[in-house]
Amino acid sequence: MPGDQWMSNTFQNNNWLSNMRTFVFYFIFYHKVQNISSHLMEALLESLVKILNSPIIQEELRLLCGIETEIQKLSSLLTTTKAVIEDAEQKQFTDKAIQDWLQKLNIIAYEVDDILDDYATEVSREPKCNNICCNVLDCLPATSNICFRHRIGTRMKKIIGKFDAVADKRIKLGLSNQQSGSYFNASRETGSTVNEPNLVLGRDEEKDEIVKILVNQDSDNQNVSVLPIVGVGGLGKTTLAQLVFNDENLAEPFKRKLWAWVSEKFDVKSIIKALIESAKGTSIGDLPLDTLQRKLQKLLRGKRYLIVLDDVWNENPEEWEKLKSVLQCGSKGSSIVTTTRMEKVAEIMGTLETHRLSSLSENECWSLFRQRAFGRQEAEEYPNLVVIGKEIVKKCGGVPLAAKALGGFLRFKREEAEWNFVKCSELWNLPQDETHILPALRLSYLNLPVELRGCFAYCAVFPKGSKIEKEEVIHLWMANGLISSNGTMEVEDVGDAVLTELHCRSLFQAVEKDEFGSILTFKMHDLVHDLARSVMEAKHGGTESNRTMMLGEPYHQLTVAFPITITGTDQFSSFLSKCGSLRALIVRSTRRREKFRELPSVVSKLTHLRHVNLSGSDIVELPNSICDLWNLQILNLNDCGKLRSLPKDMRFLRNLRHLCLQRCWSLAHMPSGIAKLTCLQTLSIVVLGGKKGFQLSELRHLNMLKGTLIIRHLERIEDKKDAEEACLIEKQSLRRLDLYWDSERTLQRYNDEEVLEALKPCPNLQLLYIEGFKGSSSFPSWISTVTEVWVEESAAEYIVGAQETTATTAAMSPSLKQLKLENMPNLKGMLGREVQGTPGVFSQLQSLSFGYCPMLTLPLPRMPSLKELDVENCPNMAWASISNLTSLNSLNIEDIGGLSCFPEEMLQNLSLLESLNIKEMKDLRALPRSLASLTALKTLSIVECPKMESLPEEGLRGLASLQALYLVNCYNLVSLSMGTKALKSLxxxxxxxxxxxxxxxxxxxxxxxxxxxxxxxxxxxxxxxxxxxxxxxxxxxxxxxxxxxxxxxxxxxxxxxxxxxxxxxxxxxxxxxxxxxxxxxxxxxxxxxxxxxxx
Missing domain, CATH: 3.80.10.10 (Ribonuclease Inhibitor)
Incomplete structure (x- = not known):
């Protein structure tokens, strides 16, 4: 977006100073940083220049006691300082004075941010600005607090003076203008030769696997095949490619082998030149591109070739297509192996399955370390060093580059103190010229786009090796101004895109995903975490800022800038009173018996707070003063099991975007007025009140709600119009909806069916949970638009009842794929008798589960897509109807009393069944002979069936595919059928x-x-x-x-x-x-x- 357009869009809403803080905070966030990101600095300074030169901002700043001249001077300083930031970043690794200069620059920017944020907060509180969507510029002239303006103006003049003094030192430091992104270490260039073949361990199997793929590649394939190798820096991608390249088994099939180191700049001309020189073994000088293309094609034409493109970073498909077009001249079976750190590169280039490089084992890493550290000397001569060395190897995280670098650093050192120093130090405390880890991983960092650098480095505040919750880290990025809306995406979506990008670049590793495939938690490789921390943490930070705290036992964590993490202090209020610039407050309870119980009222004075996380605490209620936090965006109360109510003035938190209340099961009251929080995207739970409490209609305009919404006490709705006014159908980003009625209520009349019909959600809903529904007949037709439905403790007799028309029923369940029905004592069948046999019902259903449905007697309908059926405690089930489920892949039957044998026809027609699990059938004596028809069965499990005496001989003979047989606690089963001789696959x-x-x-x-x-x-x-x-x-x-x-x-x-x-x-x-x-x-x-x- 052009600068003028951005300026116009930004200043037309009341968050303009907050947006400014987003840019300023790139400065601020690194006030303690040793390795400052030049790209962040440069982007920040450029943005400040545009803002300060804007006529709108200049007019407003004139109100601050006539500081026009100072503002112009600041703009000039920003422009000249911005030009030398890249040079400063490169030199700070070896020049302590430059490192200190960058730190001072950050501290000053921190103060600027506080000034602007104070002003933004004061303006936002003006009475005229009570509407969140109002134009802040209309409010500014109304600011009547002359004393406040005077203080702001005085602070601004003072900080500009400081900036002038610090910026002037750039000349004395010899910093020169330099464009960002131009620095790359030439020593990183690779070749096809394995430099130290004796130090290559643990890659033989992977090498053989890749060689086999390349040799056996379809020779009829006219197109060149591309096999990507993906992994984090230092893991050995290049080494593996070298091993493959030099494998003797490739000499015969591939008549031409070429190698090119690509690096960050994907220049087609340079790559082609490198490939030609690889083939000829000599330099060919500078030639025009078309000449180079003809020479390369002459080398490759008619030959089956193997090319290695090492260290590729290019994410532009067009550039790759340019190179690929030149390479389409070899014979069939030609292949390219490419190494990269980024999944996106693999997706762009790869035609074969990506090979993701695994870490080395601890023993393999020790072997690498030992060879480097001891050389020809026997390690056994130094048993004490061996013990320390093995502890050091654990730090390497399976990365061979780390093991070799650390071993090389200790090669000529034989004093235990020297080895203990390495064991107890972070990798980044090692001398720069003694290790290749930092250059390798720093390249990953330097190649990140500007907007990703701060987000990546921030993750160093999380403990090494810990699982990091995606939602939490995105919220903290928001609170610290590291991400902002780009005009087309909400800030949360920007954060999600940033996290996905860092994951694709192998800097983050996904650990858990939700039922919809989205990342929930991730980890950072230990060495990647060290890289982030090296960017965040100065070696000589001192204690000049109260924004860096070292907290005592039992919780000990160094938190740089924001957030400050507080744990178990007796002087909580006093501590907080000294944190006036706090943006994020996280309170964690590390001892189960000493959970946090009360939020001090002093929190209301922390006007800069954007993020408050009290999750997992024993807090019962929040002070109403928390509603003075005008800037608050995230209030996380997840897992506060004792929380009973929310503050009555919640409506004043107009900037609140996330009110997280997951598993707050004691929450009994919610205040009215939440309808005014139109920025809300997360509202985990709503508790309906009576006539004076929270009304469902307050959800009407909260159309930005995302994720999961739980609505409790739906029995308190007296008229279905109240439910209709919630307008759930307009909440397009909801993915899960949980609806609760009190299942123990006793009323003469229920309106559950009307209310449920009125709560029709948007078609994007993927999971619906219903509990306590007392509708007597069936569910509304809109239930078919949901992908997954769970129903528990419902009085309904059918899922589709008699009131449905034939046309409606025929169209049922175009989206429904999973259905779970539990504790439904009145359920007779999925379809009412009047609509039994109607075609098309549940045609897409893939998973069906029944639990405690004692009246379930009607046959199951034909469900052609059903893959999984679970039946528990349904004694009157029409077992024979299971034979209609011809696509069934898994059948689980549990806790069926009174049944001694299943009907013979039950297992007929189930030719695709692969898993049959029978559990806790106390009266079952035998399995049907039709077991023999399960020709695809791979797993048979019979558990806790005490009366089972034998297995059917005929039944086992047909199970030629059976691989696993589980017979657990079937004590009367003293012998197996002779049919077991047929189990050749077990x-x-x-x-x-x-x-x-x-x-x-x-x-x-x-x-x-x-x-x-x-x-x-x-x-x-x-x-x-x-x-x-x-x-x-x-x-x-x-x-x-x-x-x-x-x-x-x-x-x-x-x-x-x-x-x-x-x-x-x-x-x-x-x-x-x-x-x-x-x-x-x-x-x-x-x-x-x-x-x-x-x-």
């Missing part, structure tokens, strides 16, 4: 428990069995000698076999057995210990354990 665990005195002989017919668990055999005294027939057995577990005393002698000949676990076998365990009577039989087994690892 390789996965066989779990068996029985009252039998001996292991059934049928087990010896499982020569492919790899894992065997024998659990809960109270009468088993010995294992048979035919045990040696289990020639593929790798893992054997014996658990709770109290009478088992000996092992068969033949176990000594079972060379494939890798693991033996013995647990709760009182007679056998002591005999199997080293020196015991059974020790000689098992001492050859690599992994011996005397405690079970429960699956």
């Amino acid at each position: 390789t996965d665990p066989l779990i068996f428990g029985s009252y039998a005195t001996a292991l059934p002989e049928e087990v010896k017919h499982f020569p492919t069995l790899q894992v065997l668990y024998l659990q809960n055999f109270p009468n088993l005294t010995s294992l048979p000698d035919w045990f040696r027939n289990l020639t593929s057995l790798q893992d054997l577990t014996l658990c709770n076999c109290p009478k088992l005393e000996t092992l068969p002698s033949s176990i000594q000949m079972m060379t494939t057995l890798q693991s033996l676990t013995i647990d709760e076998c009182d007679l056998l365990e002591p005999r199997c210990e080293r020196g015991g009577e059974e020790w000689h039989k098992i001492k050859h087994i690599p992994d011996l354990k005397f405690q079970i690892d429960y699956i």
Whole structure:
């Protein structure tokens, strides 16, 4: 967006000073930073220049006691200072004076931000500005507080003087103008030769896998194939590519092999030149692009070639297409291997599956470190250093570059103190010229776009190795001004895009995703975290700012700038009173018995606060004074299980965007007036009141709501018009809706059906949860537009009832894919009798679950897409109708009393069924012979069926695909059917428990069995000698076999057995210990354990 347009858009709303603070804060946030980001500085200064030169802002600043001349001077200083920031960043690593200069510059900008934010807050509080959408410029002339203006003007003059003094030192420091993004370390360039082949460990399998893919690549494929290798910096992408490039198995199929190091600048001419020089082995000088293209095509034409493009950063598909067009001249089967740190590059270039590089094991890292650190000397000569060295290796996180660099640093050092220094220090405290880690990872950082740098560096405030919640970090980015709306995207969406981009660049690693596939939590690799911290933390920060705090036990965390994290202090109020510039306040309870219980009223004086997080505390209520925090954007009260009410003046928090109330189950009252918080995007729970409490109609204009909305006490709605006025259908960004009625209410008349019909959500809703619904017949037709529906404690008799027209029913469930029905005592069937057999109903349903539906008697309709069916405690189920579910892949049946056998036809037609699980069937005696029809069955599990006596011989003969058989606590099952001979595919665990005195002989017919668990055999005294027939057995577990005393002698000949676990076998365990009577039989087994690892 052009600068003038941005200026106009920004100053036409009342958040203009907040937007200014967003830019200023790039300065502010790094007041303690050692390695300042030049790109952030440059963007900040350029933005300030545009703002200060704007006629609008100049007019307003004249009101501040006539400081026009100073403002002009500040604008000039900003322009000249901006030009030298990039040079300062490069030089600060070796020049302490420049580092100090940047720190002072940041501190000054911090003060500027406070001044502007104070002014913005005062203006926003003017009576004329009570509408959040009003034009702030209309309000500014009305500011009548002369004393306040005078203070602001005086502070501005003072800070401009400081800026002048600091900026003037740029000349003495010898800083020159330099454009950002021009600095790259030439020593990073790579070639095809493995520099230290003896130091390459742990990559043979990956190399062989890639070589096999390249050799076997379809020779009929006319297009060149591209295989990307992706991983974080320092993990060994280049080394792996070199190993592949030089593998002897590629010499014959590939007649031409070329290598080019690409780096950040994807220049087609330079790449082509590098490829030609790789083939010729000599420099060819500077030639025109068309000449280079002809030379390269001459080299490649008609030949099957292999090209490695190493260290690619380009995200522009057009540039890649330019190069690819030149390379489309080889023979069939030609391939390109590219290495990159970014998933997006792999997506653009790759035609084959991406190879994501794994970390080395700790032993492999130790081998690399040992070779570097000790050279030809024997490590055993220094046992104390070996112990320390192995601790150091743990810091490497499986990154070979780290192991080699640290080992090289200690190569000629033999004093324990020197090694302990490395063990106890951060990697970034090592001398710059002694390690290649920092240049490798810094390149990742320097290549980040301007808007990503501060966001990445900020994540250093989280503990190393911790899971970071996406929502929390985005909210903190917002509070600290690191992200802002770009005009087309809300600030939260910008944050989500930033996080996704950092994930694609391998700087973040996704840990958890929600049911919709979005990232919930992520981690940073330890070395990546060290990189972030090196950017955030100065070596000589001192204590000149109260914005950097070191807190005492039991919680100890260094937090740079904002937020300050407070934990367990007895002087909370006093502490907070000294934090007048605080933007984010996080209160965490690290001891379960000492949870935070009361928020001091002094918080209301922290007018700069944007973010307050009290999640997980024992707070019962908030002081009403918190509603004085005009700038508050995020109030996180998640998991405050004792919170009973919200402050009555919540309506004054006009800038509030996120009111997080997840799992606040004690919340009994919400104030009216929340309808005025039109910026709200998160409102986790609403608790409906009576005539005077919160009304559902207050949701009418809150159309920015996103994510999950829980509505409780819907029984308090007297008229369906109140529900209609909520206008849920207009809330396009809601993804989950939970609707609660009090299931224990006793009324003469219920209006649940009318209310539910009126609560029709937008078509984008993906999950609907309904509890306590007492509609007597069925659910509204709009339920079909939701992807997943859970219903619990409902009085409905049908999902689709008789009142539905044939046309409506035929169109039912175009979106519904998952349906979960629990605790529905009146449910008779999915369809009323009048609409049974109607085609098209639930045609897209893929997962169906019933739990405690005792009246469920009607047959299941045909559901052609159903993959999974779960039935629990539904004793009157029409079992035979399951045979209609011909697409079924998984069938789980649990806790059905009174049923001794399933009907024969139940398992017919289920030719696609792969998993059958039967659990807690206390009366079940046998399985139907139609089990034989399950030709695709891979897993059969029978658990806690005490009356089960045998398996059907005919049934097992057809299970040629069965891989896993679980027979758990079926104590009367003393033998297996001879049909087990047909189980030729059984390789996965066989779990068996029985009252039998001996292991059934049928087990010896499982020569492919790899894992065997024998659990809960109270009468088993010995294992048979035919045990040696289990020639593929790798893992054997014996658990709770109290009478088992000996092992068969033949176990000594079972060379494939890798693991033996013995647990709760009182007679056998002591005999199997080293020196015991059974020790000689098992001492050859690599992994011996005397405690079970429960699956």
